[in-house]
Amino acid sequence: METSDGLASAWAALASALGCGLLMGIERERSKGSGPHRALAGVRSFALTALAGATAALLAMPALLGVGALFVAILGVTAYAKDRSGDPGVTTEIALFFVYVIGAMCTQDRLLAAALAVVATGLLAARERLHRFANTWLQPGEVRDGLILGALILIVAPLMPDRPLWGEVLNPQLLVRLLVVLLLIQSFAHLGRRLLQARQALALSALASGFVSSTATIANLGLELRAGRGTLRAQAGGAVLSCVATMLQMLAVAATIQPAWLPQLAAPALASALVAGVYGGWLAHTGLPQAAGKPAQLPADTAMFRLRDALLIALLLTAVQAGVYGLGLWLGDAGMMTGALLAALADIHSVIAALLAHGAPGTPAAPMVERTLMAAMLVHALSKSGMALASGGKGYGWAVAAGVLAHTLVFVLGLWLL
Structure with missing residues (x-):
């Protein structure tokens, strides 16, 4: 039976x-190819080499096994040395x-060996696309x-x-992870701007900037409107x-800082992002001229992300997190709430990071974290609305405030009901 x-x-x-x-x-x-300049091996050579390895x-x-590997290596070196095609490759x-290695691997792990063969074949077949991607589509700044x-x-x-490094805060690896998350978000937004048409360029640019602040x-869009650039509805x-970026970044920060909060925050945050996306998208779409449907063109050396801005944000998140933690140690829950509400006037991401790090769901600190987060979101919405009114005027201010307050209330009500 064993045999x-x-x-x-x-x-x-x-x-x-x-x-x-x-x-x-x-x-x-x-x-x-064919003729005297054809490549080293074809279907029979590859099949026999895999069988030899197995x-x-x-x-x-x-x-x-070692002699077989050496033979295949010598065969490859000899073929490369004798190549007269004018465009040698390896x-x-x-x-x-x-x-040959895959053939030998089939005796140990056939599933992994088959997966490697599929990946290798895909890379071989995608030669032209990969060359075009590396030499033509990919820009210097992206590299x-x-x-x-x-x-x-x-x-x-x-x-x-x-x-x-101090209590439950100032974790160096957590700081780097936050920085990487911010850079990845900016990179995906950059790729989206390259792939979409100019009609969506303003909206996507604003969304990408929202991940920064x-x-x-x-404020910038309001000032541009005052300067006569763009239309009220589009801006x-x-x-x-x-x-929308605020709510998505909330989930990204939660996943990095305290993943246990994700199930509780996901539905309110996504519903809030949907409200902001629908209302903002409708305004942007109806405010853009028809000519904006032409393909967007970015400068050849456009960067995928702004490293300095992302690093400053990651440091700010960490600093506010440490400050709120310190106030909590000094004054208890009142200190934590005071620090969070003051920080929310300028930036909500740092407040989210600080609050979520204060306690996970089910802990004694969780109810205070929820109440403070809801209050901080409302304070931040009022701060944004005031900024819109001051930078872009009454019409711009009311249009922005309607969307900001609506999506914030959706989040607060959703979190309160859950």
Whole structure:
């Protein structure tokens, strides 16, 4: 019985290796060309290489497995050295060595081996699209910002200590995670601006700016309206759409600071964002001229995100969180509420971070956190409305205030009822 099971397992590994080799080999056969300058290997070579890797692994002879890998590597180096096509590449040589490894892997984990074969085949088949994406579509600023974001995620974040430096606040890794979240949000908004038409450019730009500061966005759009740029409805629509970012960023901050709050905040925040999005989108759409339907063009070196602004916001979130925590230690719940309401006059994101870090749902602090958050949202809505009135005039102020107060009340009522 044991022999029968072992034989069935061996045949399954060989069949899986053959399938992986044929999958990658068929793609290479279609692109290897013909004549004296054709590429190194095609469907038969890939299938045999995968079978060779599986066979060497099944024989459980490490020396034979190593010799086979060395042979495939020497074969690739020889083919590259003899290439006379004028445009040598090493893709096929690397793929041939990789299919040998996949063949050997089929004896240990057939599912993983098959998944790797599919991914490798997809990369091989997408050659033209990937080249076009890297050389034509991708802009210099996006490459630069992508490297910065990758360094933050892969190098800086893992090196940061994951422990609070004071009580329950000032966690260095949490600060880096907040920064990464802000940069990712700005990056997705930038990509959206590139993919959408100019008719949506104002709305999406306002939404992206709202992730930095909705209050500042409302003020800037109001000042532009006073200067004669844009229409009242379009500017007011963009201002209200920036409030969508406030609610989405609330969920992002909650997921980073205190994920336990997400189930309780998700429905009110999304309903509030929907109200702001519908009202702001309607204003922006009806206020834009018909000519705005042409494709949007961004400068070639447009950055995906503003690192300095995002870093300042992350530091502000952390500083206000520490300040509210300190007031809570000094004056108790009254101190926490006072600090949160004062901070809400300028920025709500920092207040959210500070409050959610104060206690999770089900803890003794949770009721005070909810009440303070609702009060802070109302104070912040009044602050935004006053800013709209001061920066853009009466018409702009009333149009913005209607949307800001409506979406805030939806959130407050939703959180209160839940």
